[in-house]
Amino acid sequence: DTAVSQTPKYLVTQMGNDKSIKCEQNLGHDTMYWYKQDSKKFLKIMFSYNNKELIINETVPNRFSPKSPDKAHLNLHINSLELGDSAVYFCASSGDREWPQETQYFGPGTRLLVL
Template sequence: DTAVSQTPKYLVTQMGNDKSIKCEQNLGHDTMYWYKQDSKKFLKIMFSYNNKELIINETVPNRFSPKSPDKAHLNLHINSLELGDSAVYFCASSQPGSQVLDTQYFGPGTRLTVL
């Protein structure tokens, strides 16, 4: 029944490795997002995808790449991991243009630790 799910929940890896975080939503939403919660606890948007089209890409290093195989999935690939990538990453989805205020629904987060 989980609306937005992420795997893995925890990810510990070495500097320089390449890793992926998966996100799936079963809400039928058209738009999905990736956020990074940094050490100061700010939630910052990284990417926004609508119908498999990138619509927001904040100043994120190109080592980060979102991949959307279909409308229900938006995976986050990270190449050449760095210490500063350690954070909690949240996936979210929303349905823009709906009659009610279209809030974003968040996944539980993935805590990434780069050693």
């Protein structure tokens, strides 16, 4: 009965590879997010989708491309991985008609290590 799930939990890969991280939520939420937690532990928003529409797109390299096949899924594809992409990536979701509506529910994170 996991609310927000991410796969894989760990990802170790070589520089230059392309990889995807998947996220699914079973909360019936309309909005999903991707965050990156870097080595300094800052959590920064990357993207947000509302009803499969991209609504937040922070200054993220074009190598990162989110895709939302439906409201319950938001995947993150990363091309040509670089060392600096090593981080923990968190998916989150929130419901527009929920109070407090800005409460976001996070997945367990995907730990990406680029060698």
